[in-house]
Amino acid sequence: MTEMKREIIKSIVYSLFDDDGPTPIIYWPEDLDESARLLVAMKTISLLMGDSVYQNGTTIEGINYFGILPFPDLKLNGLTYFFLIPDKAARGNAKAATITILIEETNKIFFYENMKYLRVIIDNTATKILARNTLEENKAIMNQLKKDLLEFTNELKDPFSIKRQLKILFTGLDRAGKTSFLLAVKKRYSEIIKTLPTKGVSRTEEKLFEEQNSQISIWDLGGQKKYREKFLEQGKVYLYNVDLLFYFIDVQDTERIKESVSLFQNILNSLKNLDEFPPIVVCINKFDPDLKKSREIKKNIEYITNEIGKSSHTFFIKIFQTSIFDHWSLISAYSFGLSRLSPNRELFRNQLRLFSDKVNSDAILLLNENGIILSNYSKSDIANKVFEISAPHFTTLYKTFKEFKILKKDFIVTSGISEQSKKIVFQKINVDNYNLYLLLFMEKALRVEKIEKSLPNLTKNLRELIKTYI
Ligand SMILES: Nc1nc2c(ncn2[C@@H]2O[C@H](COP(=O)(O)OP(=O)(O)OP(=O)(O)O)[C@@H](O)[C@H]2O)c(=O)[nH]1
Ligand SMILES: [Mg+2]
Structure with a gap:
């Protein structure tokens, strides 16, 4: 039949x-x-x-x-x-x-x-x-x-399959700071001090939204010699079907930087052999705020960037400098990686671009409830830089905003937070079960009525599209 x-x-x-x-x-x-x-x-x-x-x-x-x-x-x-x-x-x-x-x-x-x-x-x-x-x-x-x-x-064998599985790997030498990074992103600070070296693999799930189409698994791979040798040997189990790879290098551990770069290259080679080419986020980690001027650290960063850059013709690689003492640096790196998993990222960006043109803002961020950046748009590199310079203040602002949330206010304007930032606008958007936040950076005059006029259309579009974000 x-x-x-x-x-x-x-x-x-x-x-x-x-x-x-x-x-x-x-x-x-x-x-x-x-x-x-x-x-x-x-x-x-x-x-x-x-x-x-x-x-x-x-x-x-x-x-x-x-x-x-x-x-x-x-x-x-x-x-x-x-x-x-x-x-x-x-x-x-x-x-x-x-x-x-x-x-x-x-x-x-x-x-x-x-x-x-x-x-x-x-x-x-x-x-x-x-x-x-x-x-x-x-x-x-x-x-x-x-x-x-x-x-x-x-x-296709089964075009009607129902769950999309995404696999994110956290890799790097032991003590590079992978587990701490994951805890700090979630602001689980008290657990960081108690963290022990990861044995084998530690698996967790990431949820950007309560209801999402994809199941996102994070594999935090123990970096000690015995574990990393095992996962390279059994590349088929660990590296197969990976959708996104984070690689961590301890920038303070000058002695082991060469070793770390060589592990990175080994991983890339294994990926190539498996015909897997996931996007890669490299975190030059433990770049603590008080070390930013250190010459040794600068030299290390230069060396790492140069070495990693050699592989960027075969892989999509983005480098971040991160530290658990700089929350924004973690959020930037983590969000960047996650947003690569959204097939809708360009569509979101275009929505922000259209809105930005209308309200005359120089840069925009769209955040979820946990402060993860879902999408961003900036008019120029300069605006983007300014935004990044002001960024550390956003986390404080965000806290303030959360308090305002309790007060049920949806709109906050601040000015002169830092020399460079003229005005920053916070706007809460309700999307069914959860809240999203818009952060606007305005270099020129702020026209609140323009924002109020254009917002309903943006909100309407986001409300629909967010269901297909990931
Ligand atoms: N100064 C500084 N220390 C950090 C940072 N991140 C992590 N550490 C410390 O580095 C040590 C190792 O951190 P882990 O998160 O356990 O490192 P890991 O990469 O998960 O190590 P394995 O599980 O063995 O692979 C801990 O003592 C952390 O407190 C950072 O950004 N700056
Ligand atoms: Mg660990």
Whole structure:
């Protein structure tokens, strides 16, 4: 008996912002409900553009990214690729375009699990469309996408699997500070002093939100010789399917820096052999605030940065200088790593960018309840630097804010916290069961009414998108 195979892909829509506004240009199935396809076009295009059209002279570079969007009215979830098609005749010299693949919302893990492949074929499709074809040619291109997708899903063993598992590894020599880092991020300070060397592996779960699509496991690997030898030997168990890797180097342990760099290279080699290329966050750790001027430490940092940099053509590597005595440094490194796991990070960033343009802020952070940075945007490197310089003050501010939370205030403005920071605005956003926080940095005049006017739209978008953050 043959049973008809259930197809996971329900629909595909190519939309364009043309003279009539957001328009579904090409769609499959051909009898797709008109209101449904219009909804897909409207929602995707408006997330890309905000509620404004591109002004002449606005730069259009760098807008091409993916996002996973909920369509609760259709009980569907969409994977959307947002891009701009250069067009001299259009306002802003470009037309906003989206390609959306839709599946039932209960199957959304499919997107997270297969992101790598889906990105490639959708990206290819968009590139072909960018070559400016006739409608007929574009139809053929979209038809090819459909064929590729159906072929891909047919080959998958289990496209309907339900839980997305993420694995984060904490590695480095013994005493590098891995376990302390994890405790300090959670502000479990009293436990740090009691911490013993990790035996084997210590596994914990990370939750950014109570309800999230992914199960995030953190593997804190004991760095003592016997343990690290074991995990390199049994690379298949430990390094296989790793989604993110943290590597710790004790910057104060000058004698063992070479040894640490060599362990790092061994790990990278094992990863290569397994054909695993996770993003890597290197923490040059124990960079305590009172040592910032030390020449020896400076030399060590230079050496490490240089050595680590040699591997950055094969791996995505980001280096942070961290210390448990500088909470912000931990949060920055940890959040950066976690945000790499969100397939929606670019979509979030674009939301912050649009908002930032409207309220004239120079930098924005979006935090969860535990102060983890979910997304950030800054207008310039300078704004970003200033933001970072003021950052240590934020943690204090955050505490103040928590107290304000008790007072049920949602909005705080502070000024002149540090010489460089002109104004910082804290804004609480309620998203169903939990709170998110927006932190705005304003170099110029603060216009509270602008923020109040633009906030509802941002809140509305975040409220929906947060469900697909990770
Ligand atoms: N000065 C300083 N000491 C730190 C820092 N982080 C951790 N330590 C200390 O370094 C020692 C080792 O820290 P652990 O967190 O146990 O190191 P680990 O990397 O988990 O070690 P293993 O479990 O053996 O692999 C402890 O005494 C910590 O208090 C830091 O940022 N600055
Ligand atoms: Mg440990």
